[in-house]
Structures are given as C-alpha cells and as structure tokens.
Amino acid sequence: MEQIFFQDVYAVVRLIPQGRVTSYGAIAKYLGAKGSARMVGWAMNSAHSLPDVPAHRVVNSAGLLTGKGHFGSPTLMQELLEAEGITIKKDKVQDFKTIFWNPIEELEL
C-alpha cells in the first residue's frame, strides 16, 4: 500500500509556503494526472491524518474553499488562511492568482 499518489500530493502540499495557495489541478498536473484533479482532492480526504499537510492551502482553480466543509468547522479553513495573511471573501481567495503557488514552476525551476 504505497499509495504513491497520496505521498506525492502530501509532498507537494507540504511544500506550499505559508501565505500561498495552490489548486488541485496544478498538483494533479504536477503529478501527471492532469486530467484527474479529483484524485488530488480525494487524496486530501486522507490527508486529514497528516498534520503536516495544510489542506487549507489547497483550493480549486477558482480559488474557492470548496473543501472547507471537511475541516473541523466550515469556517476553520478560512480562519487558517486568514491567519497566513491571505484575504478571504465569501469563501473565495482574494488575489488568488497573486498568491497562487505553482509547484510545476517552483519545483521544476
């Protein structure tokens, strides 16, 4: 049960700098599963067991906190992001493209 995908997703998410966010699609693409962003999100479901995996820094391509409902509280994700210096409005990341952290460019660079 190596669960390679999980390991990879965790590794990337764990590398996300504080105050930055990334999208499922970006991670999926970095993993090579470009067409299956769902896998990334699903992997996050298991990430609950990992304290080093800031799932709250991972949002969808629109910058919406789609997974907020899976945290302890529906507002927990927003609270965590705001604590990182990220501005959240209506469950959406402001300046998403500005704080967006692209693993492909950052890691491959």
Add this chain to the structure above:
DNA sequence: ATGGTGACGTCGG
C-alpha cells in the same frame, strides 16, 4: 472483479 464515489476541471449550449 465490478460498481459507486469524490475537497475538480473543462467543454458545450
């Protein structure tokens, strides 16, 4: 082994 599901993404109307 098969079916169903999922914290998404993209295309079409």
Add this chain to the structure above:
DNA sequence: GCCGACGCCACCA
C-alpha cells in the same frame, strides 16, 4: 455570462 453534463483515475464496499 451563466448553468448543466461529462470525463478523469484511484480507493472502498
């Protein structure tokens, strides 16, 4: 510009 449907691949029952 907004809404709906399909597709993707891995895990669980």
